[in-house]
Amino acid sequence: MESSCENARKYSNSVSLQELRDSLAGFAEDRGWDQYHSPRNLLLALVGEVGGLSEIFQWKGEVAKGLPNWSSDEKEHLEEELSDVLIYLIRLADVCGLDLGQAALAKIVKNAKKYPVAANQTT
Numbered sequence: 497m498e499s500s501c502e503n504a505r506k507y508s509n510s511v512s513l514q515e516l517r518d519s520l521a522g523f524a525e526d527r528g529w530d531q532y533h534s535p536r537n538l539l540l541a542l543v544g545e546v547g548g549l550s551e552i553f554q555w556k557g558e559v560a561k562g563l564p565n566w567s568s569d570e571k572e573h574l575e576e577e578l579s580d581v582l583i584y585l586i587r588l589a590d591v592c593g594l595d596l597g598q599a600a601l602a603k604i605v606k607n608a609k610k611y612p613v614a615a616n617q618t619t
């Protein structure tokens with residue numbers, strides 16, 4: 497089973513949240529979609545895509561890390577559904593005027609205080 501460090505080495509390109517945010521903002525602007533990309537609409541679209549993501553795992557039973565028994569088509573489908581979720585999440589944060597990257601970093605710091613390593617080791 498691959499560790500997250502091994503996965504990190506495998507991924508050739510680093511993509512920033514800022515790059516994705518700006519690309520998605522341009523994509524929506526070019527198509528006149530800003531009028532539809534309200535916070536509420538984006539939230540509903542996000543939830544819909546989480547449903548699509550869930551359907552991939554539905555009825556499969558437990559799934560091994562690394563998806564060793566999945567076909568390339570199944571993995572590609574999963575990549576697409578994960579991307580739809582990420583796209584709507586980033587877009588939602590953007591139209592709300594929030595810096596999702598900084599917010600996530602701050603939340604990780606908060607999580608670390610709430611769940612210190614020593615406490616985790618005893619559970």
Ligand SMILES: Nc1ccn([C@H]2C[C@H](O)[C@@H](COP(=O)(O)OP(=O)(O)OP(=O)(O)O)O2)c(=O)n1
Nearest residue numbers: 524529532533545548577579580581583584587
């Ligand atoms: N008003 C819209 C419509 C689409 N998209 C973008 C974000 C998603 O990445 C993707 C969603 O497109 P679809 O609603 O066509 O959904 P799927 O791509 O999942 O297609 P399908 O539902 O047929 O699998 O397109 C968007 O930003 N704003």
